[in-house]
Amino acid sequence: MNENLFASFITPTLMGLPVIILIVAMPNIFIPSSNRLLTNRVLTLQRWLIQLILKQMMAMHNNKGRSWSLMLISLIIFIGSTNLLGLSPHTFTPTTQLSMNLGMAIPLWAGAVILGFRHKTKSSLAHFLPQGTPVPLIPMLIIIETISLFIQPMALAVRLTANITAGHLLIHLIGGATLALLSISVPTALVTLIILILLTILEFAVALIQAYVFTLLVSLYLHDNA
Amino acid sequence: MDVKLGELSSWILTRDFTPKGITGAFQRGYNRYYNKYINVRKGSIAGVNMVLAAYVLFSYCLSYKELKHERRRKYH
Numbered sequence: 001m002n003e004n005l006f007a008s009f010i011t012p013t014l015m016g017l018p019v020i021i022l023i024v025a026m027p028n029i030f031i032p033s034s035n036r037l038l039t040n041r042v043l044t045l046q047r048w049l050i051q052l053i054l055k056q057m058m059a060m061h062n063n064k065g066r067s068w069s070l071m072l073i074s075l076i077i078f079i080g081s082t083n084l085l086g087l088s089p090h091t092f093t094p095t096t097q098l099s100m101n102l103g104m105a106i107p108l109w110a111g112a113v114i115l116g117f118r119h120k121t122k123s124s125l126a127h128f129l130p131q132g133t134p135v136p137l138i139p140m141l142i143i144i145e146t147i148s149l150f151i152q153p154m155a156l157a158v159r160l161t162a163n164i165t166a167g168h169l170l171i172h173l174i175g176g177a178t179l180a181l182l183s184i185s186v187p188t189a190l191v192t193l194i195i196l197i198l199l200t201i202l203e204f205a206v207a208l209i210q211a212y213v214f215t216l217l218v219s220l221y222l223h224d225n226a
Numbered sequence: 227m228d229v230k231l232g233e234l235s236s237w238i239l240t241r242d243f244t245p246k247g248i249t250g251a252f253q254r255g256y257n258r259y260y261n262k263y264i265n266v267r268k269g270s271i272a273g274v275n276m277v278l279a280a281y282v283l284f285s286y287c288l289s290y291k292e293l294k295h296e297r298r299r300k301y302h
Contacts, residue, residue, distance in 0.1 A: 007292040012285075019288060026281065030274065032260065041269045088278060090285040090293075 005172055009165065012092050024094050027081035050077070057213070065220060072213055075104070079209040083164060087202065096165045101157035105216075109153040112220040160212055167202040174198060 012019045034043055053076060058069050079095060086093025094100050116124040128145040129138065178191045229237045241247070263273035286293070 008289065012288050029256070029277065032264070040265045040267070042264050042274065085278075085281070088282050088285075090282055090289055092285060092288075 005169065008090075008092070008168070008172070009096055011097070020092075020094065023092055024082075024100075027078065027085060030081060031077065061220075068220060071108075072216070075108075075216070076209050076213045079104075079160070079212060083205040083209060086164070086168070087199075087205070093164060093168065095160055096168065098157060098161045101160045102153070105153040105156035105160075108216055109156065112216075113149070156212065156216065164205060167205060170198060171195070171202065 012023065031046060032043060039047070050073060054069060054073055057072060057076075058066050061068075082093060082095050085091060086095070113124075128142050128149075130141070130145075133141055174191065174195050178188065178195060181188050181191055242250070259277075263269065263276070
């Protein structure tokens with residue numbers, strides 16, 4: 001049971017070939033593109049959703065921040081589709097690997113911070129000291145704010161990894177418990193109900209991407225306030 | 227199909243196995259599926275569901291080695 005529990009998180013290889021490349025590229029075929037104005041149902045639905053997300057997300061940015069919209073919309077679509085695909089049975093979710101989430105979080109955060117420092121140096125440095133702090137507290141507060149700044153990419157990556165991994169592990173555990181209790185069969189109905197509720201709540205993994213991109217967004221907004 | 231079973235070996239030899247040829251083959255296959263099931267006036271959810279089912283089957287084949295131990299047997 002112990003070895004089986006974490007076996008679904010091993011990077012899949014097929015006779016030494018990294019199949020993970022195919023799996024990461026898999027959400028791509030679910031999102032086609034077209035030049036037409038009136039498209040098929042799948043494409044219309046996706047375009048409407050993207051339009052909704054775009055308007056909601058880019059409303060609070062100025063023109064300079066809106067040049068990031070392609071990046072951020074691709075980010076939310078990729079993470080959303082990858083997490084949702086990982087909810088199907090036996091599939092492998094790439095976002096459970098910390099390496100991939102760090103690879104997504106660190107460049108984006110670093111880009112936002114460096115952009116803010118280059119274009120508005122004084123305003124970026126001023127974020128380290130909230131308004132109205134008593135003078136003796138200033139050195140300690142600057143240290144605390146610096147630490148909280150550098151922890152942002154780590155928090156972004158670890159948050160996504162931990163949430164998705166924990167959800168998958170819970171589903172495995174509770175599913176296994178249900179199967180084991182089936183022969184005893186007294187609290188079977190109760191446990192099956194817990195599985196169902198948990199799966200529905202886990203489908204709010206989509207809300208997690210919302211959290212991811214929003215946090216990223218807030219950081220971008222604060223630093224690139226042109 | 228347009229190729230008969232007896233002619234299969236000679237047909238495979240006429241295929242183009244360069245990277246460009248393989249890419250073209252995947253592109254043609256994708257376009258064929260897309261135009262038949264998704265790019266229609268009243269497409270249903272079955273067009274996407276077939277791809278999802280194939281993906282689940284593929285992932286099952288990949289993880290069969292670890293799943294072998296979870297069958298109901300008296301002696302594993």
